[in-house]
């Protein structure tokens with residue numbers, strides 16, 4: 001659906017299961033899996049991976065592995081044994097991936113990509129590339145659909161929070177004149193959380209899951225804003241760096257955060 005020259009929509013899909021309800025050919029779809037697939041993808045491209053090939057199943061990932069590809073595989077928050085990486089952004093901060101294709105399968109994020117892959121444009125969003133992403137979305141003059149990967153088709157708080165952050169920023173542009181109720185609700189959520197997103201997420205299921213898995217540093221890393229200007233885009237079955245000027249956001253700025261005690 002096209003909305004004419006000067007009026008565009010911001011819509012939020014809170015679960016990949018609902019995607020068919022929101023599917024329009026000319027949407028720019030932003031895939032959001034803050035903890036951690038989309039944060040890991042931004043990091044891997046920033047660290048020099050040539051491309052990420054998302055696959056929905058372990059079986060497909062295994063076929064690539066047998067052909068000699070580097071493969072990241074995660075299920076239920078843990079790396080799948082037998083593969084090169086899990087889904088932690090820290091796993092991709094390595095020279096091993098420079099100039100290489102990396103195959104990736106995750107519990108939710110790669111399924112959301114799979115669901116949306118026929119959209120006009122599919123890009124990857126995370127707090128790490130927040131400002132560049134928002135600038136890109138504002139410049140497209142297209143309807144924007146923020147697709148939250150959630151957890152096993154259920155709603156989750158951190159993806160909604162980021163969808164709210166993007167809605168908050170984009171809705172400053174008057175040409176985004178249609179803001180859906182879902183988009184409004186996540187924007188209000190973000191406005192309540194923005195002072196301290198880490199604290200806001202303290203009772204979130206994924207934060208508790210990560211505490212059990214000893215992954216608190218992953219959460220802190222993934223909540224950092226504007227560590228890269230890279231906008232990953234899905235084209236020809238692979239995620240590559242978009243050729244879009246990074247503007248004020250310097251590239252190659254991702255830094256390893258120190259290990260924290262709390």
Ligand code: 3SL
Nearest residue numbers: 035036037077106108109
């Ligand atoms: O499901 C996913 O895509 C992952 O991001 C989940 S986890 O962060 O590895 O737990």
